[in-house]
Amino acid sequence: MNVAHYLITGGAGFIGSHLAELLSSSNHRITILDNLSSGHLHNIASLLGPNVQFVNGDIRDRDLVCSLMTNCDGAFHLAALVSVPQSISQPEDSFAINLQGTLNLFEASRVQKQQKIVFASSAAIYGDVQQQPIKEECRDVPLSPYGLHKWMCEEHANLYCQLYGVSSVGLRFFNVFGPRQDPSSPYSGVISIFIDRILKEQPATIYGDGTQNRDFVYVGDVVQALIKSMNCTNSGFKAYNVGRGSSITVSNLWGTLCEISGVDLVPNYGPARSGEIHTSLADISAISRDLGYKPETNLEEGLKKVLQYQ
Numbered sequence: 001m002n003v004a005h006y007l008i009t010g011g012a013g014f015i016g017s018h019l020a021e022l023l024s025s026s027n028h029r030i031t032i033l034d035n036l037s038s039g040h041l042h043n044i045a046s047l048l049g050p051n052v053q054f055v056n057g058d059i060r061d062r063d064l065v066c067s068l069m070t071n072c073d074g075a076f077h078l079a080a081l082v083s084v085p086q087s088i089s090q091p092e093d094s095f096a097i098n099l100q101g102t103l104n105l106f107e108a109s110r111v112q113k114q115q116k117i118v119f120a121s122s123a124a125i126y127g128d129v130q131q132q133p134i135k136e137e138c139r140d141v142p143l144s145p146y147g148l149h150k151w152m153c154e155e156h157a158n159l160y161c162q163l164y165g166v167s168s169v170g171l172r173f174f175n176v177f178g179p180r181q182d183p184s185s186p187y188s189g190v191i192s193i194f195i196d197r198i199l200k201e202q203p204a205t206i207y208g209d210g211t212q213n214r215d216f217v218y219v220g221d222v223v224q225a226l227i228k229s230m231n232c233t234n235s236g237f238k239a240y241n242v243g244r245g246s247s248i249t250v251s252n253l254w255g256t257l258c259e260i261s262g263v264d265l266v267p268n269y270g271p272a273r274s275g276e277i278h279t280s281l282a283d284i285s286a287i288s289r290d291l292g293y294k295p296e297t298n299l300e301e302g303l304k305k306v307l308q309y310q
């Protein structure tokens with residue numbers, strides 16, 4: 001990767017801060033845009049300096065996005081309202097942040113020098129597809145505003161490529177986990193919540209019967225996918241699954257975490273969440289073939305890293 005200047009939206013957040021860390025260690029210049037609604041300055045404080053700049057601002061601020069893109073060679077777009085249930089209770093916010101915010105970035109690229117954009121799409125676009133593992137060409141209706149808006153981002157990305165020559169890669173993240181994932185909100189990722197409960201020696205709540213399963217992918221592998229996507233030379237628009245290619249039920253996840261931590265806690269059960277998919281397992285053959293992506297951290301190793309970090 002040549003030394004370049006990248007914009008990272010959502011760069012103070014969970015995934016963005018891991019990306020910023022790796023890019024800054026390879027001497028890239030980085031501008032981080034984050035409104036700190038779910039990100040934290042302490043995630044990136046040690047990186048800030050001549051090559052890493054932080055801007056406290058919002059992806060919905062079109063003029064700001066445009067001005068920050070001016071000096072950049074490409075953008076990693078990770079700023080989002082990431083929770084499926086939150087998007088159901090706040091659909092307009094999901095529209096403004098997840099769709100309009102993404103369009104601001106594509107517009108900036110269109111009117112400037114067609115800088116490449118690598119953006120976070122999601123497995124939520126698939127809805128409850130029956131075919132598992134899920135291939136990129138599978139289609140069903142998204143079950144949440146979040147899934148719908150991420151799907152619309154991809155459709156716009158495709159159009160911006162055809163009409164204006166803006167190259168982009170949409171990465172359909174499955175369930176990302178790792179250190180720095182904030183457990184403090186009811187909308188946080190399940191692994192961060194479960195680990196928080198275990199450390200407090202409190203039972204977690206499993207929504208539904210716990211048989212729903214997810215493909216949990218370690219954040220370091222997601223960063224690998226982001227960088228490989230920026231580096232790939234083919235122009236156009238491509239969408240890829242980013243998972244581990246292996247899934248676990250939510251009940252077994254709780255059991256595994258209890259076992260690794262040496263605790264014996266019986267979980268509570270609550271009603272299933274609406275808008276929720278039951279089964280989610282990524283087929284990662286396309287990204288492996290095209291970009292050489294290979295997940296390096298298995299679930300247990302990843303869970304241990306998160307536990308050690310606490």
Ligand code: UD2
Nearest residue numbers: 082084122123124174175188189190193205206207212250
């Ligand atoms: C994740 C991502 C979302 C999107 C989607 C793709 C997060 C926070 N969300 O949504 O952005 O990419 O994957 O499909 O990363 N659960 C419990 N107890 C809890 C919390 C969760 O049982 O205290 C269950 C929940 O009902 C679900 C599973 O755990 O079945 C995963 O929930 P999640 O909120 O971590 O992620 P998900 O799959 O809704």
